[in-house]
Amino acid sequence: MIADTTFLIHFHREGIDGQRGPARMFFARHRNELVRTSIVSLSEIASGFEASWEAWEYFKRWAILAVHRGVAEAAADVDREMMSIGQRLGENDNWIAGFCRYYRQPVISLDSAFDRVPRLRRIAY
Secondary structure: EEHHHHHHHHHOOOOOOOOOOOHHHHHHHHHOEEEEEEHHHHHHHHHHOOOOOHHHHHOOEHHHHHHHHHHHHHHHHHHHHHHHOOOOHHHHHHHHHHHHHHOOOOOOOOHHHHHHHHOOOOOOO
8 A cells, every 4th residue: 555645644643643543543454564655745745844854754664665667657657547538636646646556556545536547546544
């Protein structure tokens, strides 16, 4: 499973607030599964920290997927498909969908826009 930026934001906020909210409960329920995120999502959430390195430190135990040619091609395919039906995603969501397609993993997200992407499964939390 690949967590999108919104999931990371909720996970971080719940941790700061000392809450066991929906994101942290989802994470706990799936503790035996590999939950990853992308460098795109980590860079997005890093803007909410005082310094970017703090985001990297906070999420240091997470598996962070890097961009490479396979992911870039998958993201381009997603964008092309979405353009053909007139329902493009935002740029970063397009990248996240590309990661999910390349790794054949569902996206963990509350964003229903991912439901429009063919061959991508969204898991809400």
